[in-house]
Amino acid sequence: MKRALILTLCTAFGATAVAAGDVKPADVVYEDGVVSASLTGQAGDAVNGRMVFANRKQGNCLACHANSDMPEEGFHGEVGPMMDGVGERWTEAELRGIVSNSKMVFEGTIMPAFYIDSGYERPLDKFAGQSILSAQQVEDIIAYLLTLKDS
Amino acid sequence: MTNTLWTTLALIGLGTAVGAQDSNSLSIEGESIVTEVAAPAHMENVDTIYSGWRFRSAETQALEMDDFDNPAFVFVEQGMDLWDKVDGAAGKACSSCHENIEDFAGLRTQLPRVDDGELVTMENLINECRTDRMEAEPWKWSKGKMTAMTGLIGVQSRGMPMNVAIDGDAAPFWEKGKELYYTRVGQLDMACSNCHEDNYGMMIRADHLSQGQINGFPTYRLKNAKLNSIHGRFKGCMKNIRATPFKEGGDEFKALELYLASRGQGLSVETPSVRN
Numbered sequence: 001m002k003r004a005l006i007l008t009l010c011t012a013f014g015a016t017a018v019a020a021g022d023v024k025p026a027d028v029v030y031e032d033g034v035v036s037a038s039l040t041g042q043a044g045d046a047v048n049g050r051m052v053f054a055n056r057k058q059g060n061c062l063a064c065h066a067n068s069d070m071p072e073e074g075f076h077g078e079v080g081p082m083m084d085g086v087g088e089r090w091t092e093a094e095l096r097g098i099v100s101n102s103k104m105v106f107e108g109t110i111m112p113a114f115y116i117d118s119g120y121e122r123p124l125d126k127f128a129g130q131s132i133l134s135a136q137q138v139e140d141i142i143a144y145l146l147t148l149k150d151s
Numbered sequence: 152m153t154n155t156l157w158t159t160l161a162l163i164g165l166g167t168a169v170g171a172q173d174s175n176s177l178s179i180e181g182e183s184i185v186t187e188v189a190a191p192a193h194m195e196n197v198d199t200i201y202s203g204w205r206f207r208s209a210e211t212q213a214l215e216m217d218d219f220d221n222p223a224f225v226f227v228e229q230g231m232d233l234w235d236k237v238d239g240a241a242g243k244a245c246s247s248c249h250e251n252i253e254d255f256a257g258l259r260t261q262l263p264r265v266d267d268g269e270l271v272t273m274e275n276l277i278n279e280c281r282t283d284r285m286e287a288e289p290w291k292w293s294k295g296k297m298t299a300m301t302g303l304i305g306v307q308s309r310g311m312p313m314n315v316a317i318d319g320d321a322a323p324f325w326e327k328g329k330e331l332y333y334t335r336v337g338q339l340d341m342a343c344s345n346c347h348e349d350n351y352g353m354m355i356r357a358d359h360l361s362q363g364q365i366n367g368f369p370t371y372r373l374k375n376a377k378l379n380s381i382h383g384r385f386k387g388c389m390k391n392i393r394a395t396p397f398k399e400g401g402d403e404f405k406a407l408e409l410y411l412a413s414r415g416q417g418l419s420v421e422t423p424s425v426r427n
Contacts, residue, residue: 056356063356075357079350110345112338120340122395127338 022135025100025117033105035096039115039135049144052137059114059133059141069148080111085150095142099133114138171352171359172205179216179421182310188417193317196348202418203361203426206352211373214425223302223371223423226295226378230303233296239287245300248284252307259308259420263409265320270405273301274380292399298369298378305369305422312419313366315412328410331403337394343407358427363388364415365408367424374427381408 023039052059054073061067066076067083090098097104101113113119114133123130133141177184186202194200204212214220234245234252249255263272271279277300278289290297317325335342346355347363354360369378382399385407389396397403 060356075354077356078354079346079360110341110349112340120336120338121334122336122389123338124390124393124395127393130338132338 019135025115025131028100028115030097030101030104033097034091034093035100036093038139039096039100040139042136042139044136044139044141044143046140046143046147049137049140049142052133052141053144058137061141064111067148083145083148085148087146087148088150090145092142092146095145096138099138099141099145114141172201172361175205175209175212177202177204177212177216177421179309180218184310184421185312185417185419191413191416194414196344197362197414200364200415200418201351201362202366202415202421202424203364204367204421204424206359206361207426211425211427215421221371221423221425222376223369223378223425226299226371227302227306227423229295230299233300234303239281239285241284241286243285245280248280252303255304255307257308257311259305259422260311260314262315263324263405263412264316265324268320270321270324270402270409272381272400272405272408273304274382274400277301277304293380293383295377298380301380302369302378302423305420308420309422310419312417313412313415315409315416317409317413321409324406324409325413327402328406328408331407332410337389337392339392339394341392343388362414363411364418365411366415366418367421367426369422370424370426372426378423381411 019040021041023037028035028039029037050069053061053067054070056063061083062070062073062076064077064079065081065083066078067073069083070076086095098106098111100115102109102111103113112132115131115135115138117129117131172187177186184202184204186205188200190197190200204215214222218224231252237244237247246252259273262276263270265271274290274292274297277297281287282289290300315321332343335345343363346360351360351362365381365384368381368384370384371377372379380399382404385404386396386399397407
């Protein structure tokens with residue numbers, strides 16, 4: 001409950017402050033781009049992950065990735081690969097690595113790193129020192145992506 | 152999972168074919184406009200350049216084909232009023248010194264350019280006239296009076312090919328602009344090239360990514376129903392990727408303007424264009 005309140009407040013202010021107990025962005029361990037350990041130690045919420053995926057102010061993943069699971073959304077991007085079947089193509093640990101910082105595996109990719117809070121230049125002040133998503137939002141998106149199976 | 156597989160998948164992901172610009176041809180008021188031409192030699196990663204017009208919907212495209220339908224001309228008309236309006240301590244209007252607005256045909260194609268060691272844009276030239284000759288206040292870079300005037304002067308070159316100098320004095324400015332074009336910025340960590348070179352033709356949610364050409368500026372945007380300056384558009388792009396924009400009229404944006412103008416060499420001036 002307390003955790004939910006903190007997350008609500010963070011979201012309300014557009015901030016993604018690290019909640020106590022979360023792995024900090026700088027402390028995420030990548031092995032060949034794969035991140036085995038959960039960022040929160042808690043299971044992700046696929047239902048919330050689905051919302052974060054579509055929300056323009058959060059993941060906005062749909063801006064680049066088409067996703068047949070979201071027919072209610074009018075416009076799907078086509079810059080990145082389609083999300084259909086993504087939960088079968090990648091493991092949970094691989095997806096955690098790709099969402100957190102895809103540049104660890106896809107050199108030169110346009111895809112933003114969703115869980116870094118430094119290493120980018122000239123951020124707008126209100127985003128400086130922040131990651132795009134919170135640890136829980138990353139875990140939620142992973143939980144959602146794992147539900148996307150072919151057929 | 153081996154690195155080789157990761158790399159292979161990455162290449163598949165990045166190597167998506169582009170080419171979703173349409174095949175329509177543009178003629179405005181009976182004059183044929185070049186919206187597609189071989190890329191200039193300095194562009195290493197692109198073979199053909201396209202006007203942003205080719206990436207817009209048929210409805211938006213149609214608005215630019217007839218000056219009566221083109222909403223930008225309301226502002227060009229305002230520019231004509233300003234042209235004749237006396238302003239400043241010297242008691243002059245533009246038309247006091249410049250006999251015919253038509254004499255500016257060709258100017259848009261050559262800007263920005265280097266004057267006395269400094270890179271200058273059309274906004275700089277207009278404000279130099281205002282402060283030095285008219286003894287009037289300079290206009291703000293992206294406000295209505297300035298864009299009305301850049302629209303009016305720009306349309307005199309409509310149909311003429313973009314042709315900026317990038318060698319000699321201009322070379323260091325051009326190099327700086329090129330570097331900016333390929334430098335990632337903002338929390339989203341993107342460079343101009345990520346969208347407008349690597350992924351033009353693709354949809355980014357509801358928007359169709361163009362090559363980011365500037366041959367139609369100032370451009371009337373349906374989203375804000377006014378003329379938009381080149382630097383104002385740069386600023387918007389930077390905010391979208393959550394980057395602190397450079398200053399309108401500053402060295403960075405002027406250099407980027409020169410570099411982008413050079414990526415459009417051979418495209419017709421379309422000022423004032425209509426876009427989303």
